[in-house]
Structure formats: C-alpha cells, structure tokens
Amino acid sequence: MNTAVQSRGQANKPAPASGFGRLLKMDWLGAGCGVVLVVTLLSFASPYFLTTDNLLTILVQTAVVAILAGGQTFVILTGQIDLATASVAALAGAVVGMLMVHTGLDPYLAIALAIGIGGAVGLFNGFLVAVFRLPAFIVTLAGLSLWRGLGLHLTGGFDSSPMPDLIAFLGRGDVGFVPVPVIIMLAYFVIMAFILKQTKLGRYIYAIGSNEDAARLAGIRVTPYKIAAFLIGGLSSGLAAIVLIGRLDSSGGTIAQGLELDAIAAVVLGGTSLFGGRGSIWGALLGAILMATIRNGMDLLQISPFIQLMTLGVVILVAVGLDVLRVRRFSRV
Numbered sequence: 001m002n003t004a005v006q007s008r009g010q011a012n013k014p015a016p017a018s019g020f021g022r023l024l025k026m027d028w029l030g031a032g033c034g035v036v037l038v039v040t041l042l043s044f045a046s047p048y049f050l051t052t053d054n055l056l057t058i059l060v061q062t063a064v065v066a067i068l069a070g071g072q073t074f075v076i077l078t079g080q081i082d083l084a085t086a087s088v089a090a091l092a093g094a095v096v097g098m099l100m101v102h103t104g105l106d107p108y109l110a111i112a113l114a115i116g117i118g119g120a121v122g123l124f125n126g127f128l129v130a131v132f133r134l135p136a137f138i139v140t141l142a143g144l145s146l147w148r149g150l151g152l153h154l155t156g157g158f159d160s161s162p163m164p165d166l167i168a169f170l171g172r173g174d175v176g177f178v179p180v181p182v183i184i185m186l187a188y189f190v191i192m193a194f195i196l197k198q199t200k201l202g203r204y205i206y207a208i209g210s211n212e213d214a215a216r217l218a219g220i221r222v223t224p225y226k227i228a229a230f231l232i233g234g235l236s237s238g239l240a241a242i243v244l245i246g247r248l249d250s251s252g253g254t255i256a257q258g259l260e261l262d263a264i265a266a267v268v269l270g271g272t273s274l275f276g277g278r279g280s281i282w283g284a285l286l287g288a289i290l291m292a293t294i295r296n297g298m299d300l301l302q303i304s305p306f307i308q309l310m311t312l313g314v315v316i317l318v319a320v321g322l323d324v325l326r327v328r329r330f331s332r333v
Contacts, residue, residue: 026271026280027270027271027272027278027279027280027283028270028271028280028282028283028286029271030269030271031269031270031271031283031286031287031289031290032286034269034286034290034315035286035289035290035293038290038293038294038297039293041297042293042296042297042300045297045300045301046297046300046301048300049296049297049300052177054296054300056177056178056179056182057296058289058292058293058296059179059181059182059185059289059292060179060181060182060247061292061295061296062185062285062288062289062291062292063181063182063184063185063243064089064181064240064243064244064247064256064259065259065262065263065266065288065291065292066185066189066266066284066285066288066289067184067185067188067236067239067240067243068085068086068089068236068237068240068259068260068262068263069262069263069264069266069267069270069284069285069287069288070188070189070192070236070281070284070285071085071232071233071234071235071236071237071263072085072233072236072263072264072266072267072284073192073267073270073272073279073280073281073283073284074192074196074205074228074229074232074233075136075229075230075232075233076209076264076267076272076273076274076276076279077196077205077206077209077229077272077276077277077278077279078205078208078209078225078226078229078276079208079209079212079275079276079277080129080136080226080229080230080276081136081137081140081264081274082125082136082140082230082233082260083137083140083141083143083144083260083264084121084125084140084141084143084144084146084147084260085233085236085237085240085259085260085263086237086256086257086258086259086260086263087143087144087145087146087147087148087151087256087260088117088118088121088122088143088147088234088237088238088241089118089237089238089240089241089244089255089256089259090147090148090151090241090252090253090254090255090256090257091117091121091147091148091150091151091253092113092114092115092117092118092237092238092241092242093114093151093241093242093244093245093251093252093255093256094151094152094154094155094160094251094252094253094255095113095114095117095151095154095155096110096111096113096114096117096241096242096245096251097110097155097159097160097161097163097245097250097251097252098154098155098160098251099113100160100163100164100167101160101161101162101163101251102160107164107165107166107167108166110164110167110242111167111170111242114238114239114241114242115235115238115239115242116238117238118234118235118236118237118238118239118241119231119234119235119238120234121143121147121234121237122230122231122232122233122234122235122237123227123230123231123234125139125140125143125230125233125234126226126227126228126229126230126231127227129226129227129230130222130223130224130226130227130230131223131227144260148253148254149253151252151253152252152253152254153253154253155252155253157252157253158252159250159251159252159254160250160251160252161249161250161251162249162250163245163246163249163250163251167242167245167246168246168249169246170184170242170243170246171242171243171244171245171246171247171248171249172246172247172249181243181246181247184239184243185243185285188236188239189281189282189285192232192281193281193282195232196281201225201228204220204225205225205228205229206277206278207220207277208220208222208225208226208276208277209273209275209276209277209278210276210277210278211277240256241255241256244256262288262291263288265287265291265312265316266284266285266287266288266290266291267279267283267284267287268287268316269283269286269287269290269291269315269316270282270283270284270285270286270287270288271283271287272284290315291312291315294308294311294312294315295308295312298311
C-alpha cells in the first residue's frame, strides 16, 4: 500500500528541469536575447556598427548607467525604488569636483569623499524608509530635487573643470585597448554579483523582496537589510559620479540629468521584478547595454532623437510584457 502510494507520488513528481529549461527561466534571458538581436540587425544596417572602436564606445556609454542600475537592482529587489540615484551622483560629483579644482583636494580623497557622500545619502534614505516607514517613492522623489538642488547651491551653479589627471584617467583612460570605465564597470558587477549570490546580505534581500512578512517571521531582521540596500544604491551613485566627471572633464549640479530613469529602465529590461524578490544583477548590465546599443545604432542611422525616445519606450513595454508572460508560464509548470 505504502509502496503503491510512493510510486504514484514519484510518478506525479515533475521531472527535474533540463539545462535548456533552466536557461529559459533565467531573469536576464530577455535582455540577453535583445542585445543579440539588436547587434545582429545593426551589423547589417550600418557598416560602421560592428567595429572594435564602436563596440568599445557603446560599453563606455553604458558604464555610468550600468553602475547606477546595479545599485538600483539591490533596492528594487527589496520591493522598493530609488528615484534619486542620478541626483545623488550630481551632488557627489559637483562637490568633489569643486574641491579638487578650487582647493586642490587630493583625487584619491575625492574618490573616497564622492563614494562617502553617496553612501551617506543612501543611509539617510534607507533610514527614512525602513525605520520611519515612509514610502520609498516619496522619499526619493523628494531627493530627486533636494540633492541636485543642494549640489547646485554648494557650487553656486557653476561647473568646475578641468578634472585632475587621475579622475580623467578613470573616465577616459585606457588599459591596453580596454577603456578604464569598462574595467570599472565589470569589476563593480563582479563584486555585486558575489554579494547577491554568495552572501547572507544577498539572500536576505531576495527573501525580503519575495515576502517581507514571511522573512520577518523566519527571523530575518528586515530593517537593517533594507537600509543596506539603499546604502549600496548610494555608494553606487558615488562611484558613478567619479566615472562621469572623468568622462566629461567637468563637474556640476546639472550632470547626470535623466539617468535615474535610464537606470530603472535598465533594471526592468534586465528582468528584475518591480515588485521585488526576483531578478539578476547581470540582467541590469545587459539592460543598460541594450539601451546604449539601441541609441548608438539609431545615431549611426541618423534617426531622430524623438523617434529614439519612443523606440526605447516601446522596447521597455515589450520587454516587461514578455517577462510577465514567461513568469506566468513557468509558474504553472
């Protein structure tokens, strides 16, 4: 009797997913396929697209948005959102740029200060959201104006340039034939991937985003891990600021305008759920690459910037729709 029941249970138990089946469930698959498709189409559409110089240019253009998107991924995985990432980068970049140009601040100290400013703002946001339970949307929407306005106030609205050699190297230098911003970006994502997949912090962030109440009942101290997610987002903004002012060879409160939306779009394109608990740090990188590739290709084809904006909007809608359908399909398996 027991043997028969056990046999029936084994018969009804779904077979382990094949390697291809596991691949189809990867959150970053949509963005990866999108990159392959767009690169293939553009390689036929323009003879200037599939060249080493142009591909490296795309990666350099990706770096700042990708780093912002990496920090945003941690926040979104907890079921929150940060609308102020680019404004924090503007604040950090404006302050350290002014200090380096006008007071001779050592560039190494400036790098630490920029990341520290980003981290401090991240802690502030996380504290308001996790401890005082203010909606992250409202806190960071206010920060969207607050931090950029503070950067403009502290610098008097003036830009500072040129940047010291070290900062310029981080934004425009090369190691061999590889641009330094690309190296920084890849190193950043390796570290973030390790944190998400190999540490308690990463596992708890996924758990909190999946079901915060269940995570709390399981003994997870939700508050410090929520704060940690915003802290990582802030630190990422500080790092992005250094790369950006190095690329621009200038700093000021007006830099990085609109990049917060690009970062969120990259995270969504990369397959991370805006409801939290599901996503991939590598997906954010692929999403940022996809956006930069589309923009680069349309520039080469001399397509209107207005059409480019509409195209990116359509791509995001399609990507989100396909991702929802994929998740619904596999949730029934």
